[in-house]
Amino acid sequence: xxxxxxxxxxxxxxxxxxxxxxxxxxxxxxxxxxxxxxxxxxxxxxxxxxxxxxxxxxxxxxxxxxxxxxxxxxxxxxxxxxxxxxxxxxxxxxxxxxxxxxxxxxxxxxxxxxxxxxxxxxxxxxxxxxxxxxxxxxxxxxxxxxxxxxxxxxxxxxxxxxxxxxxxxxxxxxxxxxxxxxxxxxxxxxxxxxxxxxxxxxxxxxxxxxxxxxxxxxxxxxxxxxxxxxxxxxxxxxxxxxxxxxxxxxxxxxxxxxxxxxxxxxxxxxxxxxxxxxxxxxxxxxxxxxxxxxxxxxxxxxxxxxxxxxxxxxxxxxxxxxxxxxxxxxxxxxxxxxxxxxxxxxxxxxxxxxxxxxxxxxxxxxxxxxxxxxxxxxxxxxxxxxxxxxxxxxxxxxxxxxxxxxxxxxxxxxxxxxxxxxxxxxxxx
Amino acid sequence: xxxxxxxxxxxxxxxxxxxxxxxxxxxxxxxxxxxxxxxxxxxxxxxxxxxxxxxxxxxxxxxxxxxxxxxxxxxxxxxxxxxxxxxxxxxxxxxxxxxxxxxxxxxxxxxxxxxxxxxxxxxxxxxxxxxxxxxxxxxxxxxxxxxxxxxxxxxxxxxxxxxxxxxxxxxxxxxxxxxxxxxxxxxxxxxxxxxxxxxxxxxxxxxxxxxxxxxxxxxxxxxxxxxxxxxxxxxxxxxxxxxxxxxxxxxxxxxxxxxxxxxxxxxxxxxxxxxxxxxxxxxxxxxxxxxxxxxxxxxxxxxxxxxxxxxxxxxxxxxxxxxxxxxxxxxxxxxxxxxxxxxxxxxxxxxxxxxxxxxxxxxxxxxxxxxxxxxxxxxxxxxxxxxxxxxxxxxxxxxxxxxxxxxxxxxxxxxxxxxxxxxxxxxxxxxxxxxxxxxxxxxxxxxxxxxxxxxxxxxx
Ligand SMILES: Cc1cc2nc3c(=O)[nH]c(=O)nc-3n(C[C@H](O)[C@H](O)[C@H](O)COP(=O)(O)OP(=O)(O)OC[C@H]3O[C@@H](n4cnc5c(N)ncnc54)[C@H](O)[C@@H]3O)c2cc1C
Ligand code: SF4
Ligand code: SF4
Numbered sequence: 001x002x003x004x005x006x007x008x009x010x011x012x013x014x015x016x017x018x019x020x021x022x023x024x025x026x027x028x029x030x031x032x033x034x035x036x037x038x039x040x041x042x043x044x045x046x047x048x049x050x051x052x053x054x055x056x057x058x059x060x061x062x063x064x065x066x067x068x069x070x071x072x073x074x075x076x077x078x079x080x081x082x083x084x085x086x087x088x089x090x091x092x093x094x095x096x097x098x099x100x101x102x103x104x105x106x107x108x109x110x111x112x113x114x115x116x117x118x119x120x121x122x123x124x125x126x127x128x129x130x131x132x133x134x135x136x137x138x139x140x141x142x143x144x145x146x147x148x149x150x151x152x153x154x155x156x157x158x159x160x161x162x163x164x165x166x167x168x169x170x171x172x173x174x175x176x177x178x179x180x181x182x183x184x185x186x187x188x189x190x191x192x193x194x195x196x197x198x199x200x201x202x203x204x205x206x207x208x209x210x211x212x213x214x215x216x217x218x219x220x221x222x223x224x225x226x227x228x229x230x231x232x233x234x235x236x237x238x239x240x241x242x243x244x245x246x247x248x249x250x251x252x253x254x255x256x257x258x259x260x261x262x263x264x265x266x267x268x269x270x271x272x273x274x275x276x277x278x279x280x281x282x283x284x285x286x287x288x289x290x291x292x293x294x295x296x297x298x299x300x301x302x303x304x305x306x307x308x309x310x311x312x313x314x315x316x317x318x319x320x321x322x323x324x325x326x327x328x329x330x331x332x333x334x335x336x337x338x339x340x341x342x343x344x345x346x347x348x349x350x351x352x353x354x355x356x357x358x359x360x361x362x363x364x365x366x367x368x369x370x371x372x373x374x375x376x377x378x379x380x381x382x383x384x385x386x387x388x389x390x391x392x393x394x395x396x397x398x399x400x401x402x403x404x405x406x407x408x409x410x411x412x413x414x415x416x417x418x419x420x421x422x423x424x425x426x427x428x429x
Numbered sequence: 430x431x432x433x434x435x436x437x438x439x440x441x442x443x444x445x446x447x448x449x450x451x452x453x454x455x456x457x458x459x460x461x462x463x464x465x466x467x468x469x470x471x472x473x474x475x476x477x478x479x480x481x482x483x484x485x486x487x488x489x490x491x492x493x494x495x496x497x498x499x500x501x502x503x504x505x506x507x508x509x510x511x512x513x514x515x516x517x518x519x520x521x522x523x524x525x526x527x528x529x530x531x532x533x534x535x536x537x538x539x540x541x542x543x544x545x546x547x548x549x550x551x552x553x554x555x556x557x558x559x560x561x562x563x564x565x566x567x568x569x570x571x572x573x574x575x576x577x578x579x580x581x582x583x584x585x586x587x588x589x590x591x592x593x594x595x596x597x598x599x600x601x602x603x604x605x606x607x608x609x610x611x612x613x614x615x616x617x618x619x620x621x622x623x624x625x626x627x628x629x630x631x632x633x634x635x636x637x638x639x640x641x642x643x644x645x646x647x648x649x650x651x652x653x654x655x656x657x658x659x660x661x662x663x664x665x666x667x668x669x670x671x672x673x674x675x676x677x678x679x680x681x682x683x684x685x686x687x688x689x690x691x692x693x694x695x696x697x698x699x700x701x702x703x704x705x706x707x708x709x710x711x712x713x714x715x716x717x718x719x720x721x722x723x724x725x726x727x728x729x730x731x732x733x734x735x736x737x738x739x740x741x742x743x744x745x746x747x748x749x750x751x752x753x754x755x756x757x758x759x760x761x762x763x764x765x766x767x768x769x770x771x772x773x774x775x776x777x778x779x780x781x782x783x784x785x786x787x788x789x790x791x792x793x794x795x796x797x798x799x800x801x802x803x804x805x806x807x808x809x810x811x812x813x814x815x816x817x818x819x820x821x822x823x824x825x826x827x828x829x830x831x832x833x834x835x836x837x838x839x840x841x842x843x844x845x846x847x848x849x850x851x852x853x854x855x856x857x858x859x860x861x862x863x864x865x866x867x868x869x870x871x872x873x874x875x876x877x878x879x880x881x882x883x884x885x886x887x888x889x
Binding site: 008011012013014015016017018020021030031032033035037038041042045050051054056057060074075076077 | 450452453454455457458459460461462463465502503504522523544546565567568569690691693694695755756757758759761762765766767816
């Protein structure tokens with residue numbers, strides 16, 4: 001986003017306040033600077049040179065979940081997500097100039113998330129830690145009590161690493177003469193390590209529905225982690241790599257992680273000024289589909305067997321607000337035989353996961369999570385489905401904090417469970 | 430006189446230091462309300478927790494001579510909550526408890542920071558009804574509503590906030606706590622202070638508790654939407670419905686520009702080539718609703734409505750009304766600066782007001798969207814402009830000057846529901862007689878001799 005486009009967008013906010021009641025951080029503090037309207041005014045004050053990039057300013061923007069509930073609420077069409085990304089980039093450049101980028105940020109953005117092999121190595125180490133019984137020992141031994149409460153909670157937050165990796169050696173499955181379409185799956189950095197079963201379910205559901213599926217191994221992060229933290233240059237480089245992986249090889253690109261999808265759909269903006277890549281980026285953005293969006297658009301074979309369960313749906317912010325995909329997942333779920341669908345109160349209210357928010361702002365994140373768990377309890381659902389790995393980790397952690405513990409699933413995994421059940425011809429769950 | 434810094438230290442002795450905000454970020458984010466183009470940084474923002482603390486702050490303000498500005502959610506459209514130079518803002522939005530819903534007397538005690546919509550829902554859960562519903566109801570506060578005497582979509586049949594205020598507890602500018610009114614349905618003891626307090630725009634006292642009237646929830650309602658090719662047909666329908674002695678609960682008007690912006694936001698299937706639209710709601714006894722809406726449909730058809738859509742259920746009716754509430758903000762989609770006005774005329778003059786707006790927009794070559802509470806004769810002509818364009822801003826000024834002259838000539842008022850605040854001060858003198866201005870100034874002087882509470886609002 002150019003600076004003049006940024007400024008126009010800032011002016012577009014007419015400070016009516018209609019976004020305040022949907023903002024989770026405003027609900028926590030009640031302070032204007034923690035609301036969308038307040039944050040936009042602070043960004044404008046910096047742009048107008050009424051204020052420096054102060055610590056308070058950085059804190060106010062850091063406190064923002066980037067959930068974009070304010071975007072859904074804003075009648076004036078203010079693109080808060082774009083504003084925040086631009087403001088965070090400014091902050092990042094400012095810190096870089098001052099040599100003040102935090103070492104943790106440098107390590108994660110500049111090194112860890114730029115190579116999937118590195119993330120995977122970390123995942124492997126974690127898996128060994130978890131599987132070897134070491135984690136159990138650490139938990140039971142009481143060693144954790146020596147650490148501050150926060151660290152203990154983070155330790156519990158970490159989901160188990162999912163070692164059942166998809167058949168990466170097969171770069172392409174379901175190849176038939178009459179394949180409806182050739183689709184590529186973006187395996188996602190976090191999804192790939194913690195929820196590789198979701199990737200496998202995505203692959204099987206698509207292949208089972210007659211698509212030729214391309215799931216290349218060794219994909220890197222889509223760049224959203226860097227992009228959301230202001231490191232736009234790294235984000236651009238990762239975007240080029242991902243575009244290169246799929247361009248010319250598939251008709252459409254499927255993503256099952258809402259956070260990645262919302263970022264990938266904006267590759268055209270990200271690379272607009274890069275003449276060598278702008279055209280390809282536009283193609284990529286236009287042909288990216290969330291898995292639920294794809295199944296809703298193109299239809300799918302209904303599973304033969306029924307699953308007699310109560311299911312509810314938590315909206316990932318980056319699907320519902322950032323991509324404005326609200327009804328598609330619900331329509332898909334309601335087609336599954338046997339399932340009784342219950343609507344979750346405040347379904348579009350952030351669960352507090354928001355990338356690494358549950359690590360950087362643990363207490364606030366837990367306020368939001370507890371609110372989410374309370375609403376989940378009202379549904380009495382057996383299963384809660386949600387299409388984003390961050391939300392899945394957070395809700396799984398919610399189960400550790402709450403007496404009410406619905407199973408947490410990706411919607412595509414629920415569909416595949418029904419297919420498999422059909423294949424087994426077995427009616428119990 | 431203490432310096433401001435000392436005064437802030439004194440404030441921290443009255444209330445917990447963490448409830449006294451002074452950071453640059455906080456000051457910048459309380460420098461505005463919903464009013465375009467105006468802003469002023471306060472010296473501090475304080476969040477009191479008790480009535481006694483508010484009293485003490487006001488006594489300190491009198492002693493040290495700093496101005497105090499009450500604030501709810503900051504959605505006001507006349508600048509009532511915009512700080513004045515060197516002021517301390519008293520933030521009331523944390524006072525958000527509903528204290529009592531009295532089903533025997535059909536009343537409720539609420540704190541002033543309760544959000545209007547939250548209160549409506551709480552009343553509804555008890556089978557009761559609180560009608561005032563400003564477009565900002567999801568976030569604006571009861572305190573702000575009382576201070577501005579806010580109206581809403583249901584004003585035509587149910588009136589405005591004033592009609593639901595039965596009592597107010599407030600801190601007067603000198604720090605005295607006063608309770609006025611009560612649960613009596615009738616009361617003629619002494620002057621009617623309530624009508625002075627309601628609409629006082631934060632200049633006569635700070636409300637700490639409000640007693641509101643509730644009514645039984647109407648048994649049935651029907652919401653419909655009528656589309657027209659021209660503005661005149663819509664305006665004529667409004668006059669004809671009133672002339673037929675029908676008072677629907679809601680009769681809202683949107684012009685073509687507003688329709689397009691609202692559809693862009695809400696995606697409710699409004700035809701973007703329509704010339705004008707009316708949103709109508711009839712409520713009450715089921716028989717009466719059926720009868721009233723049949724008559725209205727007939728009148729709408731006679732005025733060549735191209736389409737009449739009836740909401741099939743409550744959810745659909747809510748969607749239509751929510752879309753209407755978003756009208757003002759939705760107009761901001763088009764140009765960077767959105768300036769809305771609040772011209773109100775006797776109902777019979779509505780068509781003339783609408784035509785005046787169209788004529789003046791053409792004369793000054795401005796883009797104008799027009800919408801409003803047609804049944805109340807209350808229109809919100811909204812200029813879509815760019816504050817950075819000096820030449821255009823001059824034309825905007827001329828447009829509004831002439832619009833207000835014409836409104837007054839039609840026997841109208843410069844503000845139907847948003848208040849005078851800062852934005853309409855200069856027009857007030859034109860509208861009111863000398864004796865009226867004199868009486869208002871005397872009242873302010875009697876209650877606030879040191880002029881510390883929201884000074885410079887309404888009049889200087
Ligand atoms: C999108 C939009 C739609 C709107 N639609 C309508 C509408 O349909 N009808 C309508 O009438 N208005 C409407 N408004 C205007 C505005 O919402 C109302 O004036 C509302 O009453 C303001 O409430 P608030 O809590 O935001 O008050 P603020 O803006 O914070 O304050 C308004 C005034 O009230 C005073 N005040 C606040 N709290 C107290 C208190 N406790 N004691 C004493 N004084 C106090 C302030 O000093 C100020 O003068 C709309 C505004 C917006 C942005
Ligand atoms: S972001 Fe939109 S809803 Fe929020 S204050 Fe600005 S214009 Fe209003
Ligand atoms: S993105 Fe979410 S947390 Fe941030 S301002 Fe918008 S609503 Fe609030």
